[in-house]
Amino acid sequence: SAVISQKPSRDICQxxxxxxxxxxxxxxxxxxxxxRQQPGQSLxxxxxxxxxxxxxxxxxxxxxxxxxSRPNLTxxxxxxxxxxxxDSSIYLCSVSRTATSTDTQYxxxxxxxxxx
Amino acid sequence: xxxxxxxxxxxxxxxxxxxxxNCSYTVSGLRGLFWYRQDPGKGPExxxxxxxxxxxxxxxxxxxxxxxxxxxLHITAPxxxxxxxxxxxxxxxxxxxxxxFGIGTKLQVIP
Numbered sequence: 001s002a003v004i005s006q007k008p009s010r011d012i013c014q015x016x017x018x019x020x021x022x023x024x025x026x027x028x029x030x031x032x033x034x035x036r037q038q039p040g041q042s043l044x045x046x047x048x049x050x051x052x053x054x055x056x057x058x059x060x061x062x063x064x065x066x067x068x069s070r071p072n073l074t075x076x077x078x079x080x081x082x083x084x085x086x087d088s089s090i091y092l093c094s095v096s097r098t099a100t101s102t103d104t105q106y107x108x109x110x111x112x113x114x115x116x
Numbered sequence: 117x118x119x120x121x122x123x124x125x126x127x128x129x130x131x132x133x134x135x136x137x138n139c140s141y142t143v144s145g146l147r148g149l150f151w152y153r154q155d156p157g158k159g160p161e162x163x164x165x166x167x168x169x170x171x172x173x174x175x176x177x178x179x180x181x182x183x184x185x186x187x188x189l190h191i192t193a194p195x196x197x198x199x200x201x202x203x204x205x206x207x208x209x210x211x212x213x214x215x216x217f218g219i220g221t222k223l224q225v226i227p
Contacts, residue, residue, distance in 0.1 A: 001162065042120075042217040043160070043203070058214075092159050102148045102167065102207060105215060107159035 002027055002095055004108035012114045013083055020079045021111045023093030028073035030099045034066070037090040037110070046091075049076045083115045118143040122204050122218035129225050132193045137221045139204030140186040148207040149187050151180050153200045154220065160203055163189075194225045 003026040013019050023032065034046040047055040047068055055068040070076045080087050090110045096103040123138045139149070148167045152160035164173040166182040173180045177198065179190040189202055201220040208214050 004159075040219070042219045043205075044217075045214065094159075102165075104150065104162055104165055106162055107152075109159045110157075112157075 002029060002097070002106050004093060004095060004106060006091075006093055006108040006111050008111060009109065010112040010114075012116060014116055015084055017083055018079055018081045019083065019113060020077050021091055021093075021113075023076045023078070023095075023108055025074045025095050027097075029095040029097050030073070031096045031103070031105075032070060032076045033094045033096075033105060034068065034076075034078045035092040035094060035107075037092060038088075043092065046078070080113065083113075085115045088113055088115045118206070118208060118216055120204060120206050120216050120218040122202075122221050124221060125219070126222045127224070129191075129194055129223070131195060131225055131227050134190070134192045134194070136191070137189040137202055137223070138186060139189070139218055141204075141206050142185075143206055143208055143216070145208055146206055149182055150205040150207065150215070151178075151187070151189055152203040152205065154203055155200050163202075191223070194223075196225045196227050199223055199225045 005024045007022045032049045035043045037043050045058050046061045047057045049055045049068050049070040051070045067079045092110045093108040094105040096105045119142045121140050151163040154160045164180040169184045171182050177192050181188045201222045203220045204218045205215045
């Protein structure tokens with residue numbers, strides 16, 4: 001497994017502003033993922049972040065709204081841009097050590113975002 | 117469309133009362149199935165990975181099984197500390213790690 005931390009753990013933001021969420025891993029990992037967990041709904045994959053390449057976004061998520069950085073093998077950021085109350089959610093980072101498609105994903109503690 | 121359905125949505129058990137949680141899926145190519153436990157305010161904690169029908173995994177009071185259409189998480193003699201939401205996730209074919217999650221089963225074990 002891996003020890004994963006996220007900052008901030010929670011935040012309350014005003015409509016129209018942006019928030020950058022950080023994900024730090026205690027060891028090098030190949031794959032990093034960003035998920036959203038809205039109340040009463042399942043975890044939904046936003047994008048996959050690989051070092052040295054553009055993030056791959058899932059249907060319904062775009063780079064202008066959710067820009068992602070992956071500067072090295074232990075760190076990634078997700079920005080939620082031009083926020084609206086509909087963006088209120090828990091945002092989770094997950095990692096897997098290898099690019100093997102069947103490798104296990106381990107999750108961080110999440111960032112609880114409230115947009116007013 | 118790929119779907120993962122977990123049942124029941126919520127389950128309340130007396131301490132020591134064994135039961136099973138169900139995860140059924142309709143996907144076009146399963147490469148693996150994961151079970152996670154999620155406590156309130158925390159990220160999902162990995163429990164098991166199952167890759168093929170007939171496979172079983174055990175950890176303390178939990179046992180996960182897999183068939184071609186569904187997976188079960190059996191909880192034997194549960195304790196209050198087993199109270200959590202249990203998430204099922206399927207790994208689809210396609211060459212990269214696209215995982216689809218169910219909504220989860222919220223388990224409450226009463227002393």
